[in-house]
Amino acid sequence: MQTDIEIAQAAEVWPIQKIAQAAGIEEHELAPYGYDKAKINLDSQVKRSPDLGKLILVTSINPTPAGEGKSTVTVGLADALAMAGKKTMIALREPSLGPVMGLKGGATGGGQSQVVPMADINLHFTGDFHALTSAHDTLAALLDNSLQQGNPLNIDPRRIIWKRVLDINDRALRNTVIGMGGPKSGVPRTDGFDITVASELMAILTLSTSLMDLKARIKKIVVAYTYDEEPVTVDDLGVAGALTVILKDAINPNLVQTLAHTPAIIHGGPFANIAQGTNSILATKTALQLADYAVTEAGFGADLGGEKFLDVKVPLLGKTPDTIVIVATVRALKHHGGVALANLNEENLTALATGLENLGQHLAAMQRYGVPVLVAINQFTADTPAEMQLIKDYVQEHGAQAYVANVWGQGGAGAQELAQAVIDTTAKESDFKPLYQAQDSVEDKINAIVQTIYGGAGFELSAQAQRQLAEFQRRGWDKLPIIMAKTQYSLSDDAKQLARPKNFTIHIREFIPKLGAGFLVALTGSILTMPGLPKHPAALDIDIDENGRITGLF
CATH class of the missing domain: 3.10.410.10 (Formyltetrahydrofolate synthetase, domain 3)
Structure with a gap:
């Protein structure tokens, strides 16, 4: 059986100009990064039609530690919609090197439902994460320089809340001491590192609606408190302009394609367990303006990325989802029913029935927003007909419908029934109800x-x-x-x-x-903003040969 990267390496990839043309992006609006990826110039955002397409939000149940293929279903569903004759685009987050070199893996889908160039996207891509890391740590350096140069803002070094960041899992850097080495080496103080995806700059990038909105938001960042316990902002430091300059290209969305050549915009990558877990406003809005159907996802389960998409992103996006798709797997539900990870390939209807309660809570939570909800059963080879039927029956009893999606093995062809259900469901009226109001305590x-x-x-x-x-x-x-x-x-x-x-x-x-x-x-709880590596990190299995061919990257 071919691995994900072997499938991606064997694929026919179209030049990015051809993908852009099919999507309705003009040549002058495109800034190619080589043959198969490009930036969409920010100026093009204001020229698009105000009419928006249908928005499909893909979320999931609580996953197993290995992840359960939410991005794979997102890609497969979009390809299936395109096969059904619908003009479709995808909006996804960019992967972080932390999971890529750690445990979970990347975020480009899998099997026959992938976005390509898979290796580039999972590694350095167009440099967005490098720019964010540089901008974040530039702010940290400027903050410490203010202390060194007489501390004109009266900053209390004990009350600095702006840590440094690195886009890799490195538990040894969670708590550090800096400024050692004497007066010329800075002011000694405790510090620490977060992972880049937890940076407030990452959140700002994904929630900004323009370059000037980005700059205005950066000014508001609170980095420390004074000895009088008053907040100190980036505006106080006077460096918002410099940080915006570092991010001037990173704010532009990235265009790539699926294996089936469906246009995909990949931009921003905050984790959903420690941040808001959504791709950028600009990515989703561009997809909505260019396509009849925009398929997007939110990180981890509906309790994290799903809720944050609906309560944080939707008010800024100005568009509510027309359909919500919850991804579930037989294996994850059996894990919730008490089955050990090593035994998930064995049929166990009793454990599955117990684990279905997890899906039931997510169903109820998403249905509460007044948007139609469907369930996609992401099929694995060990799943049995009895297990999948049990899920379908449970979902129907809870007021929704479930559809099997064999997208890893068949791509869009394995999600045609799901795609038709999405088409039918998005045509229905919905009555979106936010979970809370801004004025609530x-x-x-x-x-x-x-x-x-x-x-x-x-x-x-x-x-x-x-x-x-x-x-x-x-x-x-x-x-x-x-x-x-x-x-x-x-x-x-x-x-x-x-x-x-x-x-x-x-x-x-x-x-x-x-x-x-x-x-x-x-x-x-014990949530951490700088993860650690597992006993056997994925990096141990990744290699490259003399021809530049990568192996082991999933």
Whole structure:
């Protein structure tokens, strides 16, 4: 059986100009990065028709540690819609090197449902992540230089909240000490690193609507507090212009293609467990303006990326989904039913029935928004007819329909039934209802997320979080949306509580204000913003030969 990268390497890839022409992008609007990828010039965004196509949001249940193919289904569904004669585009996030070299893998789909050039997208692509890392760490350097040069802003080094970033899993850098070596080496203080996808600049890039909106948001970033406990912003430092210059190309969406030559825009890559988990506003809006059907995804499960797409991105996008597709797999549901990862290929209807409760919570949560919901069963070779029928029956009992998608093996041809259901469903009227209103209190917003989306009983705040919340209310920051940073493996904040836990409490240990992005982050449980590598990282299996041919990249 061919691996994903072998399939991608054997594919016929069209020149990017041909993909752009099919999508309706003019030659002068394109900035090619070689043969098969390009940037779409930002200026082209304002020239598009205000009429938007249909928006399909693909989300999922809580996955197993290996991931369950949400991106694969997104690509396969888009190819199936194109095969049905619908003008279709995809909007996806860019992969991070952290998972690529770590455990989960990349985010370009798999099998016959991939975006290409697969290796380039999973590695350096068009340099967006490098630009973000450089801009973030430039701000860190300028902040420390302000301390070194007499500290004119009266910054308290103990209250600097702007860490440095790196786009790789490196647990050794979570907590560091900098400025050692004497007076010429800076002011000694504690510091640390987050992964690049957790940077507020990543969130800002994906939520900005223009270059000047990007600059305005950067100005609002809170980087530290003074000795008088007043916030210090990028605007105070006077460096928003320089940071925007570093990101002037990164803000432009990237154009590539699927194996079936469906146009795909890939842009931005915040994780959904520690950030908002969506591709950029510009990517999704461009797809909506160019195509009749725009298929997009949000990271991890509906409890994370799905909720954040609907409550944080939709108000800025100005377009609600016409259909929500929840991806589920037999293997993930059996894992939620108590089956060990090593035994997931064995039929187990009892465990599957228990695990289906996880899907049931996600179904109820997404149906609450008033948008039609479908379920896609991402088929694996070990799945049995009895297992897939059990899922279909359960979903039907809960007011929706489930469709088998054999997109890894067959590409768009394996999702034709799902695609037709999407076409039929998007033609129906929907009545979108946001989970909360901006004027709601932080407590009410969090309760709505915990009780309605997670199915939990409530939440509790640490002493530090209580103090922070009181400060945010005093400063008027409490009207911002909430980004819950939570494990992706459970509806709760404990990764070991699988299926559909009951009467649990979400524990919030700290809030992080991200005023440039326009939300407050609530760190729950033991969630980390700099992941670590597993015992056997994927990097151990990746190689390249004398001809430049890569192996082991999935």
